[in-house]
Amino acid sequence: MDLAYDAxxxxxxxxxxxxxxxxxxxxxxxxGHRPTDEQIAWQTLLIDHGYAARTIPKQYGGHGAAPxxxxxxxxxxxxxxxxxxxxxxxxxISMLVPTLLELGTEAQKTSLIPPTLRxxxxxxxxxxxxxxxxxxxxxxTRGQDDGENFVxxxxxxxxxxxxxxxxxxxxxxxxxxxxxxxGISYLIFSMKTPGIEVRPLLTMTGxxxxxxxxxxxxxVPKTQIVGGRGQGWFxxxxxxxxxxxxxxxxNAAHARLQAxxxxxxxxxxxxxxxxxxxxxxDRLMQLQARVIAMQANGLRLLTAAQRKEAPxxxxxxxxxxxxxxxxxxxxxxxDALGELGVLYHGSPHQRDGGVWQHRYMFDLxxxxxxxxxQIQKNIIAERGLGxxxxxxxxxx
Amino acid sequence: xxxxxxxxQIAMQDSLDRTLERIAPLDRVRQIxxxxxxxAPDVRAALAELGAPAVLVPEAHGGLGLGVxxxxxxxxxxxxxTACAPFLGPALAALALDLCGSEGQKAVWxxxxxxxxxxxxxxxxxxxxxxxxxxxxxxENGCLSGQALFVIDFADAAAFLVAxxxxxxxxxxxxxxxxxxxxLTTIDxxxxxxxxxxxxxxxxRLPDGDSRAALARMRDVGRVLLAADTxxxxxxxxxxxxxxxxxxxxxxxxxxxxxxxxxxxxxxAAELEPARSLVWYAAYAQxxxxxxxxxxxxxxxxxxxxxxxxxxxxxxxxxxxxxxxxLLGLHYAFKRIGLDRQLLGAPERARRDAAVAQGFIDx
Numbered sequence: 001m002d003l004a005y006d007a008x009x010x011x012x013x014x015x016x017x018x019x020x021x022x023x024x025x026x027x028x029x030x031x032g033h034r035p036t037d038e039q040i041a042w043q044t045l046l047i048d049h050g051y052a053a054r055t056i057p058k059q060y061g062g063h064g065a066a067p068x069x070x071x072x073x074x075x076x077x078x079x080x081x082x083x084x085x086x087x088x089x090x091x092x093i094s095m096l097v098p099t100l101l102e103l104g105t106e107a108q109k110t111s112l113i114p115p116t117l118r119x120x121x122x123x124x125x126x127x128x129x130x131x132x133x134x135x136x137x138x139x140x141t142r143g144q145d146d147g148e149n150f151v152x153x154x155x156x157x158x159x160x161x162x163x164x165x166x167x168x169x170x171x172x173x174x175x176x177x178x179x180x181x182x183g184i185s186y187l188i189f190s191m192k193t194p195g196i197e198v199r200p201l202l203t204m205t206g207x208x209x210x211x212x213x214x215x216x217x218x219x220v221p222k223t224q225i226v227g228g229r230g231q232g233w234f235x236x237x238x239x240x241x242x243x244x245x246x247x248x249x250x251n252a253a254h255a256r257l258q259a260x261x262x263x264x265x266x267x268x269x270x271x272x273x274x275x276x277x278x279x280x281x282d283r284l285m286q287l288q289a290r291v292i293a294m295q296a297n298g299l300r301l302l303t304a305a306q307r308k309e310a311p312x313x314x315x316x317x318x319x320x321x322x323x324x325x326x327x328x329x330x331x332x333x334x335d336a337l338g339e340l341g342v343l344y345h346g347s348p349h350q351r352d353g354g355v356w357q358h359r360y361m362f363d364l365x366x367x368x369x370x371x372x373x374q375i376q377k378n379i380i381a382e383r384g385l386g387x388x389x390x391x392x393x394x395x396x
Numbered sequence: 397x398x399x400x401x402x403x404x405q406i407a408m409q410d411s412l413d414r415t416l417e418r419i420a421p422l423d424r425v426r427q428i429x430x431x432x433x434x435x436a437p438d439v440r441a442a443l444a445e446l447g448a449p450a451v452l453v454p455e456a457h458g459g460l461g462l463g464v465x466x467x468x469x470x471x472x473x474x475x476x477x478t479a480c481a482p483f484l485g486p487a488l489a490a491l492a493l494d495l496c497g498s499e500g501q502k503a504v505w506x507x508x509x510x511x512x513x514x515x516x517x518x519x520x521x522x523x524x525x526x527x528x529x530x531x532x533x534x535x536e537n538g539c540l541s542g543q544a545l546f547v548i549d550f551a552d553a554a555a556f557l558v559a560x561x562x563x564x565x566x567x568x569x570x571x572x573x574x575x576x577x578x579x580l581t582t583i584d585x586x587x588x589x590x591x592x593x594x595x596x597x598x599x600x601r602l603p604d605g606d607s608r609a610a611l612a613r614m615r616d617v618g619r620v621l622l623a624a625d626t627x628x629x630x631x632x633x634x635x636x637x638x639x640x641x642x643x644x645x646x647x648x649x650x651x652x653x654x655x656x657x658x659x660x661x662x663x664x665a666a667e668l669e670p671a672r673s674l675v676w677y678a679a680y681a682q683x684x685x686x687x688x689x690x691x692x693x694x695x696x697x698x699x700x701x702x703x704x705x706x707x708x709x710x711x712x713x714x715x716x717x718x719x720x721x722x723l724l725g726l727h728y729a730f731k732r733i734g735l736d737r738q739l740l741g742a743p744e745r746a747r748r749d750a751a752v753a754q755g756f757i758d759x
Contacts, residue, residue, distance in 0.1 A: 001465060001680050002398050009397065070397055261756075275756050278748075284756075285747035289674065289699035292692065296673035299399035307400075314673065317666040377662035378655070385638045385661055387652040 003299070009070055016078040019049055027084055033164035035088060035119035043088050043119045051075050052087025053117045056097065061114030069306045080251060090161070092116045092123030096169050096188075099238050103227050112167075112188070124191070126156040126170030126213060127236065134375050136171075137181045137233055141215060143172040145222070150174055150187060152195075152218040158369065162198045162211035165191050175230045184232035189220040205361045206345065240371075248322020250294035256329045256359075257291045259352070260284065263333060267340075267351075280336045287332060290325050294318075316384045320376040323367045330360040399676070401469070409469045415442050416477040422725045428480045429585035429728065435551045436480040443481045444512025452617075453490045457506035464617050464682035468624035468675060475628030475736070478728040480586040482515040484621055485549025488614045489516035489557040492565050495610040496602035501567065505555070517553035517570075519544035519592055522561065524615040524740040533594060535560040538601070540568065540594040546739065548618075550579060550590030558592070558599065563608040566599035573597070584735040586728060613682075616689050618740045619697035620679050626704035626736040627668070627675050629729040633711035634664045636726060641714055651714075660714055664707045671703045694750035698743035704733040 005013065026045060028038035035043065046052035047063055054072065056062020065071075079086045087093075097116055100109055115121035132139040141154025152172055162168070168191055175183035191198070195218035200208035227235040264274040264284060274280050297314055304311045333356040334341035343350040344357050367373050381387040401409075420428075420439050428436045443449065451467045453459020460466075467487055474483055486509045493505055508514035522532050522544065533542040544558055556568045568575060574595040582589050602610070638661050641652030651657045678696035681688045708730045712719040719726055741749060752759045 001400065001402070001676070001684075003680070003684065005397050265756075275751075281751050281757065282744060282747055285695070285698070285750050286702070288750070289695035289747075290670070292677065292695055293670035293674035293699060296399070296677035297670040299677070300673050303398050303400045306398075313665055313669045317669050320666050321670060374655070374659070377659045377666075380662035380665055381652075381658040384665055387638065387642060387658050387661060388650055390653055390655060391649060 005070070005074070009074060012071055013074045013078060016051065016075055017082070019051070020078060020082040020084050024084075031085075033161050034122050035090075039085075039088065040119045042085065043117075046087045047117060051079075053093070056101070056113070056117065060101070060109050061117045069302055073302060076251070080255070088119050090119075090122065091125050092121065092167075095125065096123050099169075099186075099226065099235060102238055103235055108188075108226065121167060122161060122165045123167050123169060124159050124162040124165035124211075124213075126159060126168045128158045129155060130157055134372055136236075137184065139171055139173060139184065141170075141172050142176060143174040143185065143187065143220070145174065146219075149219040149221055150185070152187075152215045152220060154215050156213040156215075157201070157210070159198075159211045159213045160209055162191070162213050163200060167191060168213070169226070171232050171236055174232075178230055181233045182230050184236070185229050186226045186232035186235040187220055188224050188226060189218070193218050193220065195219070203361075203365065205358050209362070209365075248294075248318040248320070248326075250291065250298045250322060253291045253294060253322065253325050253329060256326060257284075257288060260287075260329060260333050260336070263351070264336060267337065269338065274336050280332070283332050283335075287325070287329055290321075290328075294322060294325060313380070313384045316376075316380050319371060320373055320380065323363065324373070327360065327363040327367060330356050330363060334360055401676075405466060405469055408466065409473055412443075412446055412448065412470055412473045413476065415446060416473065416479050420477055420479055422728075425478050425480070425586065425728055426722070426725060431585075433551050433579060434480050434585055434588045439479055439481045440512065440515075440552065443479075443483070447510075448481075448483060449486045449490075449512045449515075450510035452487050452494075453506050453510040454494055457494075457502055457510065459490070459506065459510040463679075464620060465676065465679040467617070468620055468679035471621040471624040472628035472631075472675070475625035475729075475732060476632045478586045478629060478732050482549035482552045482588075484618060484625075485516045485518045485553065485557075486514075487621065488518045488520070488548075488618050489555075491617060492518075492557055492602060492610050492614055495613065496565055496605040496607050498603050501600065501602065505567075508554075514554040515549060515552040517547045517550045517556045517590070518614070518618075519547045519556055519558040520611065520614055520618070521546035521548075521740070523559050523563070523611055524618065525738075525742065525745055532561045533558055535562065535564050535566065535599070535601070538598060539596045540566060540599045541596050542594055544592045544594070546580065547590045547592055548739065549588060550577070551588030556592060558594075559611050559614075563611055565602040565607045565610060567602065568592075568594075568597055568599045572599075582731075582735055584728075584731040586732060587735060589735075612690065615740060616693035617682055619693040619746065620675065620682060622736045622739055623675050623678065623693075623696040623700035626700040626733050627672055629732045629736075630664075630668055630700075630704045630707040630711075631672075633707055633726060633729045634661070634668060637661060637664070637711040637714040644716075657714060660710050664710050667703045667706055671700055674699055690753040691750050694741070694746040694753065697741060698746035698750070701737040701743040701746070704737060708733045 028042045030036045030038055043052055050063040050065050053062040054065050055067045058064035097113055129139050143150030143152045169188050171184050172187050173183050174185040195216045197214040199212045201210040201212055202208050267274050300314045301311050340351055344354045382389055419442050447460055448470050450459040451462045455461040490509050493502055531543045531545045533540050533544050553570050555570055558566045558568055574597040576593040578591045580589045580591055641657050644651050674696050678692035681692045718724050751757050
């Protein structure tokens with residue numbers, strides 16, 4: 001066990017730090033659901049220097065470096081340390097691009113990956129449906145073969161950025177007679193195709209972070225498929241594996257913890273620092289132990305990835321534990337702030353822009369989304385501990 | 397940059413695991429726990445054979461000169477088997493002697509600790525956990541008086557390492573005149589705890605180095621080793637619960653296929669796996685990251701105390717009624733975890749120490 005970087009990596013870290021010092025004036029200040037011009041320019045600069053799209057081949061618009069988990073980590077650390085916005089991490093880049101690289105045709109890769117990486121082409125994900133959440137394979141949106149096109153009818157939900165997206169990667173039932181997992185195809189098409197309606201879905205935070213998307217006779221050429229007909233479930237699982245890696249990041253929890261420490265040091269109750277109240281302090285310390293544990297767990301995963309070993313249980317628990325921890329951190333901030341903790345909507349005396357209430361509510365969505373906590377527990381028990389699956393109900 | 401156990405560490409842990417599997421299976425644990433005093437010469441000898449007491453003793457004094465992480469891996473395995481053998485006491489005594497002992501004291505004691513010939517009890521509960529019932533030891537003119545409670549590895553001790561209330565460290569022979577030894581019986585019958593009353597007992601001070609710093613290191617390393625002990629015991633409880641859930645049938649199905657039971661198992665695993673990462677990190681920090689040593693030790697101790705308690709009760713619950721019987725014997729691990737939790741600072745105390753270590757509050 002050795003947590004120090006060797007000389008090569010230390011030099012690399014200096015290189016990244018120097019880049020960030022030299023380009024501070026180029027860092028974007030305005031962010032949007034669609035990347036702003038500043039963001040796109042920054043992203044292009046990052047790709048050129050290998051700080052975004054680092055391992056994606058050059059011919060698809062990436063930087064083309066050999067995979068090196070430690071360098072990726074050093075980049076992330078240096079950006080966090082400098083408070084610099086990192087490379088874009090939208091659903092197109094994080095989920096579609098790896099999927100296309102793995103399973104797309106050459107034409108799909110050349111035409112779609114480069115503008116996606118630059119931030120010019122924005123994607124949304126059409127997976128969940130009102131009747132197909134945890135049981136995603138039960139999805140009913142159908143694509144009828146009219147010879148040339150799939151004619152799509154149905155509805156998707158939880159489609160974040162659908163209102164801003166150019167394209168959608170979408171699961172559609174194209175083989176109605178096949179068994180449930182074998183009748184799905186993974187289609188990619190423009191959100192401007194006639195027959196698509198996007199309705200914002202207002203959530204408890206007060207914002208519309210998601211949308212519903214309705215399809216009425218939407219014609220999609222049959223060539224716009226990733227993988228073969230009926231292989232969509234397999235393709236989607238390749239994508240989901242990339243999504244779960246994004247949820248439960250211990251560095252986010254660490255940053256959140258530091259912000260709460262600041263609150264406890266600066267806010268007072270009856271003239272006394274919150275830090276001097278033993279109950280808040282004790283809760284803070286309980287959560288700090290969990291944050292350090294998840295960070296150490298992340299180090300184990302890092303070494304496993306470097307050695308190309310399966311991460312095992314240490315990997316299976318990240319989404320469940322990480323999202324829960326973030327939620328508990330938000331809860332502590334709210335509780336420590338007392339009545340100040342409920343101020344929202346820009347009220348006088350509101351703290352930190354109301355972010356703690358926002359997180360407390362939004363994170364509940366993250367505990368549910370991307371595989372609910374209960375589904376995660378099934379996965380941990382079945383894949384991690386080898387317990388048997390729930391017996392299937394007899395067909396009615 | 398690498399965060400994983402080395403092949404040597406894995407081999408060392410495996411070899412202790414296999415030895416204990418052979419010489420101290422549940423039936424032997426049950427026998428040991430039925431004694432008035434928890435001692436097991438066979439287990440102690442087997443540990444010495446494997447070099448366990450030598451782990452933290454420097455090579456120059458006949459030890460293996462390994463690190464706290466190595467010691468933690470052994471502690472984890474001892475916890476896994478609810479093994480009855482002095483380990484924590486001699487390990488902490490070796491640290492204190494190495495840091496503050498005179499050359500003469502080191503030459504006399506360290507080789508004997510390493511070989512397993514001499515075991516040590518350590519009396520550091522008052523500085524580490526806080527004093528109960530006005531306990532405490534005063535040092536005056538080379539003599540100790542007062543009371544030390546919750547002395548670790550009490551039964552087999554040839555000598556005791558005692559902290560006084562000013563942070564001084566002393567060696568006291570087990571048969572020193574004026575020393576009254578009383579065993580304290582706990583829920584955990586696999587480890588010996590005791591009380592020392594000093595009536596002006598002649599003691600040898602550890603004269604060199606900074607004894608307060610040494611005492612802090614004993615507390616920190618002790619906390620890591622107790623956390624590791626809990627990790628091993630809890631992991632074993634989880635494994636037993638999962639195995640049982642996979643074979644026990646009710647309502648015509650194995651109970652592990654019911655989500656109510658399956659999710660209990662998943663929750664235990666989800667809590668325990670990052671806890672393992674924390675124990676590794678804290679153990680590594682004791683030698684490699686001195687600035688984080690006290691903080692991570694306190695967090696490891698407190699967090700494993702909490703996770704251990706959760707796993708202990710949940711694993712027992714998975715078994716249903718049989719879980720609470722001596723027939724099953726799961727309770728030895730339950731009680732092991734229960735004792736670990738209270739020693740050298742229970743969670744609330746350890747968390748307060750973690751806050752002090754960061755300057756959030758005054759000591």
